[in-house]
Amino acid sequence: MISGSLLRACPTNSSSVRAVVAAALQFFAASQCLISEPWPQQATIDNETSFDFIIVGGGTAGSVLAARLAEVDFSVLLLEAGGNPPQESIIPGFRDVLKGSPYDWNFTTMNDSYSSQALKDGSQRQPRGKVLGGTGSINDMVYARGFPADYDEWASQVGVDWSWSSVLEYFKKTERMTDENIANDPELMKYHGLSGEIEVTGTKKSTKDTDMFLQAFQELGYNISKDMTYPKTFGVGRFSHTIRHGRRDSSLTALLNKSSKTSNLFVLKEALVTKLLIQNRIVYGVKALLNGQEFNFYASREVILSAGTFNTPKLLLLSGIGPQSHLNSIGIDIVKILPVGDNLHDHVMVLTYLAAENGTCYADLPDLYMNIIKYLYNQTGIFSFSNSMGVYISVNKDAKVPDFAIYPTCMPVGSNFYDGCINILGFNSDICATLDAKNREYELLTLAVVLLKPKSRGTVRLNSTNPFDKPLIYSGTFNDSDDLINYPNVMKIAYSIANTSYFREKNAHVVDIKIEQCANLSVNEELACKAKAMAMSAWHAVGTAAMGSVVDSRLRVYGIRGLRIVDASVMPKVIRGNTNAPVVMIAEKAAQFIKQANGKCACMQYT
Numbered sequence: 001m002i003s004g005s006l007l008r009a010c011p012t013n014s015s016s017v018r019a020v021v022a023a024a025l026q027f028f029a030a031s032q033c034l035i036s037e038p039w040p041q042q043a044t045i046d047n048e049t050s051f052d053f054i055i056v057g058g059g060t061a062g063s064v065l066a067a068r069l070a071e072v073d074f075s076v077l078l079l080e081a082g083g084n085p086p087q088e089s090i091i092p093g094f095r096d097v098l099k100g101s102p103y104d105w106n107f108t109t110m111n112d113s114y115s116s117q118a119l120k121d122g123s124q125r126q127p128r129g130k131v132l133g134g135t136g137s138i139n140d141m142v143y144a145r146g147f148p149a150d151y152d153e154w155a156s157q158v159g160v161d162w163s164w165s166s167v168l169e170y171f172k173k174t175e176r177m178t179d180e181n182i183a184n185d186p187e188l189m190k191y192h193g194l195s196g197e198i199e200v201t202g203t204k205k206s207t208k209d210t211d212m213f214l215q216a217f218q219e220l221g222y223n224i225s226k227d228m229t230y231p232k233t234f235g236v237g238r239f240s241h242t243i244r245h246g247r248r249d250s251s252l253t254a255l256l257n258k259s260s261k262t263s264n265l266f267v268l269k270e271a272l273v274t275k276l277l278i279q280n281r282i283v284y285g286v287k288a289l290l291n292g293q294e295f296n297f298y299a300s301r302e303v304i305l306s307a308g309t310f311n312t313p314k315l316l317l318l319s320g321i322g323p324q325s326h327l328n329s330i331g332i333d334i335v336k337i338l339p340v341g342d343n344l345h346d347h348v349m350v351l352t353y354l355a356a357e358n359g360t361c362y363a364d365l366p367d368l369y370m371n372i373i374k375y376l377y378n379q380t381g382i383f384s385f386s387n388s389m390g391v392y393i394s395v396n397k398d399a400k401v402p403d404f405a406i407y408p409t410c411m412p413v414g415s416n417f418y419d420g421c422i423n424i425l426g427f428n429s430d431i432c433a434t435l436d437a438k439n440r441e442y443e444l445l446t447l448a449v450v451l452l453k454p455k456s457r458g459t460v461r462l463n464s465t466n467p468f469d470k471p472l473i474y475s476g477t478f479n480d481s482d483d484l485i486n487y488p489n490v491m492k493i494a495y496s497i498a499n500t501s502y503f504r505e506k507n508a509h510v511v512d513i514k515i516e517q518c519a520n521l522s523v524n525e526e527l528a529c530k531a532k533a534m535a536m537s538a539w540h541a542v543g544t545a546a547m548g549s550v551v552d553s554r555l556r557v558y559g560i561r562g563l564r565i566v567d568a569s570v571m572p573k574v575i576r577g578n579t580n581a582p583v584v585m586i587a588e589k590a591a592q593f594i595k596q597a598n599g600k601c602a603c604m605q606y607t
C-alpha cells in the first residue's frame with residue numbers, strides 16, 4: 001500500500017531537504033550508535049556443503065521459516081540476494097526512502113497498451129525488497145489479515161488446513177499485540193496473540209490528519225472500527241502497525257536476528273540463487289552466485305523457495321518447471337509442466353485527488369529538526385510511528401466483507417510533489433505537472449481507491465535464461481471487465497468527503513486530471529476510463545505458484561520431490577487486506593508441516 005509516508009512524514013519531497021535530513025540522521029546515529037539492529041553474521045561456507053534445508057530468500061516468509069526450522073536443530077542454510085537493511089529501514093518515518101533505492105528489486109510491469117496508460121511508459125511500479133527481511137524491510141508496516149471468508153475460500157479450493165479457524169492460531173502465534181485499545185478489550189483479544197515475537201502496536205497519539213479523515217468517513221455513514229483486523233465487522237479506523245519502541249518490527253528483526261545466533265542456522269547474504277539442482281524430479285540443492293563465484297549447496301531434506309511473487313516463479317522457470325510453451329520458446333529443458341507464473345493478481349489502486357485550503361493538513365515542517373532529535377534521543381516523535389488509516393467499503397451494504405478500501409493521506413501546500421509523483425507513484429509527467437501545480441497553492445488530499453478482490457489475472461514469464469534479467473510481469477489489470485464496474489461509485493464516495501463538514505469549510509474540491517481518451521464521456525464512463533488509465537499496483541501481488549495448481553495444500557510442488565514454496569506466491573486468491581501478516585502466517589504453517597513431516601512436530605506452544 002502506498003502510505004504517502006515519504007510524501008508526509010518526510011515533510012517536503014525535495015531531494016535536497018531529504019538528503020540533509022538523511023545526512024543529519026546518519027551523523028547522529030553513527031556517533032551515538034542508536035539506530036542499529038543485530039543483523040545476522042555472514043556465514044563462511046565451503047562450496048558443496050550439505051544442509052538439512054536450504055531456504056531461498058530471507059524475506060518476510062524466509063526469515064520466519066529459517067528461525068522456526070533452526071529452533072528444532074535442523075541445519076538450515078538461508079540464501080538472500082540482498083545485504084543488511086540500512087538505517088532508513090529501521091526508522092518508521094523513513095520507509096518510503098527505500099522504494100526505488102538499491103534495496104529494491106525495482107520491478108515494473110509490461111505496457112499492455114490497455115490499462116495504466118496514464119502511468120510513465122504504461123507501466124506499474126512493483127517495488128520489492130532486495131535486502132535481508134525482503135519486502136518486510138521496506139514495507140509500510142500495516143498489520144492486516146483480510147477476512148475469514150478469504151481463508152474459507154482457500155479451504156474450499158485446497159482443504160481445511162487453510163480455513164479461517166485453522167489459520168487464526170497461526171496469526172496469533174507470531175503476534176504480540178500491545179495496542180491498549182485492543183489489548184484491553186476481551187472480545188477483540190479473542191483474535192490476537194500476546195506472546196508472539198512480532199510486536200503489533202497502535203498509533204498512540206491521534207493526529208490531525210487521521211482525525212479529520214475519520215470524522216469525514218463517519219459523517220458519510222461508516223462506523224468507527226477500533227480494530228481494523230476484527231473479523232466480524234468493518235468500517236473506518238486506524239491500522240495497527242508492526243513497530244516496536246519506535247522501530248520497524250518484522251520477521252527479520254523479531255525472529256531471524258535472534259535465532260541467527262544458533263550454530264545450526266547459516267545465513268549467506270548477497271547470494272543470488274540462479275537455479276535449482278534437480279535429478280529425476282528430485283531437488284537436491286541450488287546453484288548460487290556469491291562475489292562472482294558459483295557455488296553448489298545441497299539439501300538432504302528440502303529446498304524451500306521463499307523468493308516472493310516475482311522471483312519464485314522466475315527460479316522455477318529457470319529450473320525447467322513451468323508452462324510447456326513458454327519453456328520451449330525460451331529454450332529451457334522441461335522438468336515438469338506446471339502453470340507457474342499464471343494467476344498473477346494484485347490489489348488494483350486508483351489514486352483520486354482533492355485540493356483544499358492551506359492549513360487543512362497537519363504541517364510538521366517547523367517541528368522537523370526537533371523530531372529528528374526526539375527520534376535519536378528516545379525513538380519518539382513523528383519518525384517513530386505511522387498513522388495510516390483506511391476505510392473498508394462494500395458495494396452491497398449488507399455484505400459481510402468489503403470489496404474496496406480507501407486509504408487517505410494529506411499533503412501540505414508546497415510539498416514539491418513532482419519528484420515523488422514521478423519516482424514513487426510513477427504517473428506520467430503531465431499528471432505530475434498538474435498535481436504539482438495544484439499543490440503549490442493547495443493542500444493535496446489523496447484518496448487511494450483499492451479493489452480488494454480482483455478477478456483479472458496476469459502472468460510472470462522469463463525474458464531470457466540469464467538469471468540477472470528481470471522477469472516479465474504482465475499485470476493483467478482490468479482484463480476482467482467486472483473489476484471496473486464498481487470503480488465509478490467508489491471513486492464518488494472518495495470525492496464526497498469534500499461535502500463533509502471539515503472539508504467543506506476548507507473548500508475542498510476535486511482535482512480535475514485531464515486524460516485525453518477520457519474526454520467527452522458520461523460521468524460514470526469518464527470515471528471508469530480514468531480508473532483504467534490511472535490504475536497502479538497496491539503492492540500486494542500474489543498467486544504465481546498457487547496452492548491447488550503449482551503446490552499442494554502442504555505447499556509441496558506437484559510432481560517434484562524435495563521442493564516446497566513458502567511465500568506470497570502460494571496464495572490462490574489475494575486476501576482482502578495487506579499481505580505481510582498473512583505471509584508470516586503461511587510461513588508459520590509451513591514450519592509446522594515440515595516439522596510434522598520430519599518427525600519434529602511440536603504442538604503449538606503459545607497462549
Ligand SMILES: Cc1cc2nc3c(=O)[nH]c(=O)nc-3n(C[C@H](O)[C@H](O)[C@H](O)COP(=O)(O)OP(=O)(O)OC[C@H]3O[C@@H](n4cnc5c(N)ncnc54)[C@H](O)[C@@H]3O)c2cc1C
Nearest residue numbers: 057059060061081134135139140141142273567568578580
Ligand atoms: C512497498 C510495499 C509496501 C507494502 N506495505 C505493506 C504493509 O504495510 N503491510 C502489509 O501487510 N503488506 C505490505 N506489503 C506487502 C508485503 O510486504 C509482502 O506481501 C510480503 O513482504 C511478501 O513476503 P514474501 O516473503 O513473499 O516476499 P519478500 O519479503 O519480498 O521476500 C523475498 C526475498 O527473496 C529474496 N530473493 C529473491 N530472489 C532471490 C534469489 N534468486 N536468490 C536469493 N534471494 C532471493 C529477496 O531479496 C527477498 O529478500 C507491501 C509491499 C510493498 C512492495
